[in-house]
Amino acid sequence: MPSDSTFISEAVIKSCMQIIMVSPMVQAFGVVTVVTVAMIYSVYLGFFDSVHTEVGRQFYAERYSKKWNKAFPPWLNMPYNTFVNIGYVIVGAFYCAKTSVSLHRKHLKLSDSFLFYAFNIMSTLYGAIQAVRILTQFHRAAVMDQWYTLPFFMFVFIWSRHLDSGIGLKGVAIYITASILSYLFTLIHIYGFEIALALHVLIAVYGAITIYRKFPIKEAQGPFVWALICCVGFVVLKLLDLELPKMNQVFEKLSGHFLSKIADIFQIYFVNRYFEILSVYKNTCSMENKKFK
Template sequence: MMFTTFFLTLCPLLLMCLLVYLEMFKSAPVELGSKHYAEIPSMTIFLPEWLNMPFNTVINLGYAVVGAMWLAITSNNIDRNIFDETQSFLFYVFNWMALFYAPIQLLRIITQEHEFAVLDQWATLPFFMWVVISGATILNGWSTHRIIISILISIVSYVVVLLPIPGFEITLGLHIAAAIYVARALYAKYPNKMAKAFFVKACICCLGFIFLKLFDHQLGRLHLTFKYLSGHFLSKICDILQIHYANLFLLNIILTKNKDSKKKAE
C-alpha cells in the first residue's frame, strides 16, 4: 500500500511539473526575490552565498519530517489492525503529499525561480482537497469516481490564476472553506473531545499561517528578532503543525468511527 500510494501521489505531481515546464503558467503572478521576505542575510560567514535565508530554507525540512513520521505511524496502525485498507490509503496519500512538498518549497526559497513558485502554489491546493476527500470517504464510503473528480477539480482550478483577479487567493480560500466544512461534518457525526481539540488547533495554525505570511514585513519592523525568525519562517511552522493536527484530527475521527462500528457489530 505504501509504495502504491507513493506512485499514485507522484504521478499527478509529475504532470503538474510537466505543465509548468511547458510554460503553461508563465504569466501566473507569483512573488519572487528576497524583497518579499523579511529575513535578512545572516550567518553568511559560515554558509554559502545561495543560502542567504537559512531559517526560511531549513524550516522546509519540517514537511518531510512530519510526512515521514505519519507514514510510519500509518504503517504501525495497519500492523495493529487500527486502520483498514481505505483508511490507510487516505493517510498514506496525504503524508506523501507533505513529503513531496518539502523539496518544492525548498527549491522555491533557494532558487527564487518562477517555475518553483508556481509549483509551490499549485501543490498547496490538493492538500486541502485531500482533507475534503478523506472526510467524504469516511462519511460516505469509498468512491473512485469521487476521488478522481475531486482531485481533477482541485488541480484544474489553478488555471484561475491566469485571470486578472487574485485567482490563487480565491481558489485557496475555497479549498480551505471546503476542508473546514467537511471537518465539521465529520465531527458532527463522530464527536469526541480529542478530535475537537485538534480541529481547533489546525484552524488556529491555518489562521496563523495566513497572518504571519501576510504581515511578514510588518513584523520585521516591530523587532529585530523578526528579521531572522521572520513571519514567513513562523508561518511555515504553523503550516507544518497544521498538517500534523489534521492527521491527528482524522485519526481520532477514525478511532471513534471504528469504535462505534464495533459496538454496533456486537
C-alpha cells in the same frame, strides 16, 4: 530446463508484484508521484508563465547575516526559510510510519491508510518543492509551490467524505482533479490563486465540521481547534512578513514567512491527528457493532 536463478528471479518479481498490489503505501506513492510529475511537467512547459507570483528577496523579511558566511554558502541566503521545510518531511515520514503501525494493529482499514499515506507523502514532497522555491527564486518554482498547496485542503474534504459515506478511488480522483484544475483561475485574474485557496479553505473547514457532527468525539476537539488556529496563523503570519520587522529586528531572522511555515507544519500534524482519532473511533464502533450482531 530452467536454472535456479530463473526460479529465484520469478519468485522475486512475483513477490514485488504482490507487495505493489496489496500495499496502500506503494499505491499512494505511485498516485502522488504521477500527479506531482504531471504538475511539474505542466509548469515546465510554461502553461502558467503568465501567472502572478512574488519572486525575489524583496518579498521576504529574512535578512542574510554576515555570521552565516562561515557556515553556509552565499546562495543559501535565507537559511531559516530554507531549513524549516525539513519539518514537512519529518511530519510526513512520522505519520507514514504511524499509519503502518496502526494498519498492522488493525486500528485503520486499507482505505483509511491510503488517504493517510497519500496526504503525508504529499507533505514530504511539498517540503522539497518549497525549498526549491526559496533557494532558486524562479517563477516556475513559485507557481509549483502555489499550485501544490490546493490539494492539501481538498484532502481534508475528501477525508471527511470518506468517513461519512465512503468515496472510493474514483471519487478521490474527481475531487483532486477539480482541485488541480481550479488553479486555472490564476490565468483569468491576478488574484486567482487567492480565490482558489480561499475556496479550498472553506471547503476543508466545512468538511471537517460536517464529519465531526457525525462523530462528535471530545478527543477530536483539540486537534480541530489547533488545526484551525494554525491555518489562520499560516495565512496571517505570511501576510505580515514584511511588517513584523518594523516592530522588532528579531523578525528579520525568525520572519513571518518562517513562522507561517511552522504553523503550516503543525496544521498538517493536527489534521492528521484529527482524522486519526475519527478513523479509529469509526472502525472501533464498526467492530463493536459486528460483535453484537
